[in-house]
Amino acid sequence: MKKLVLLFIVIFQLLSCNSNKKGETVQAPLETLDNENTESILxxxxxxxxxxxxxxxxxxxxxxxxxxxxxxxxxxxxxxxxxxxxxxxxxxxxxxxxxxxxxxxxxxxxxxxxxxxxxxxxxxxxxxxxxxxxxxxxxxxxxxxxxxxxxxxxxxxxxx
Structure with missing residues (x-):
């Protein structure tokens, strides 16, 4: 359940960072996810x-x-x-x-x-x-x- 909540938070961050702002990169997913979840998202x-x-x-x-x-x-x-x-x-x-x-x-x-x-x-x-x-x-x-x-x-x- 904890991984599912974390996955939802990361997906939300990725979608919210997909704005018209240039030069921003999403850093949280690489720091907070384990390798399996990181690979499934990125x-x-x-x-x-x-x-x-x-x-x-x-x-x-x-x-x-x-x-x-x-x-x-x-x-x-x-x-x-x-x-x-x-x-x-x-x-x-x-x-x-x-x-x-x-x-x-x-x-x-x-x-x-x-x-x-x-x-x-x-x-x-x-x-x-x-x-x-x-x-x-x-x-x-x-x-x-x-x-x-x-x-x-x-x-x-x-x-x-």
Missing amino acids: GKVTVYEGVLPCADCEGSETVLKIYQGDGTIESHKFELTSIYKGKKPEKKFVEKGNYNLERGLEKDPDGTIYVLNYDKSQAGQIYYGYTAKTPDKIFLLDNNREKIKSKLNYFLTLKE
């Missing part, structure tokens, strides 16, 4: 995780959750969580928003690019992408939507 979730390089810390522990929604661009949601390791106090940064998909990554026409915050200015957009040969590794991309050329690991791994 669609299948794909999770990538890893440690990205950091200029002034030991590394950025990063988790990227991609929610497919109902297949429409309006329902594509993401949650990007970063914890900067080795800094005191360790701070957790969570960014949530909308994403869009683009086909092709560098020379791979079957690759995929996730444009996080596609509905914001280019300065606020973040790019991740994977090739058709390695869909279990998603690379952080530069502003030109290309893999970052470095000996450091700028990728996250698909969590199964």
Whole structure:
């Protein structure tokens, strides 16, 4: 019964947030629902995780959750969580928003690019992408939507 009430509250929030206001994202469902309920409301979730390089810390522990929604661009949601390791106090940064998909990554026409915050200015957009040969590794991309050329690991791994 408790889960049913929670589900009703979340659905109500989602419907009430579907107004003409731009730039708002629904954050409560991702924080209050368990994985089963989150998936039933926001669609299948794909999770990538890893440690990205950091200029002034030991590394950025990063988790990227991609929610497919109902297949429409309006329902594509993401949650990007970063914890900067080795800094005191360790701070957790969570960014949530909308994403869009683009086909092709560098020379791979079957690759995929996730444009996080596609509905914001280019300065606020973040790019991740994977090739058709390695869909279990998603690379952080530069502003030109290309893999970052470095000996450091700028990728996250698909969590199964």
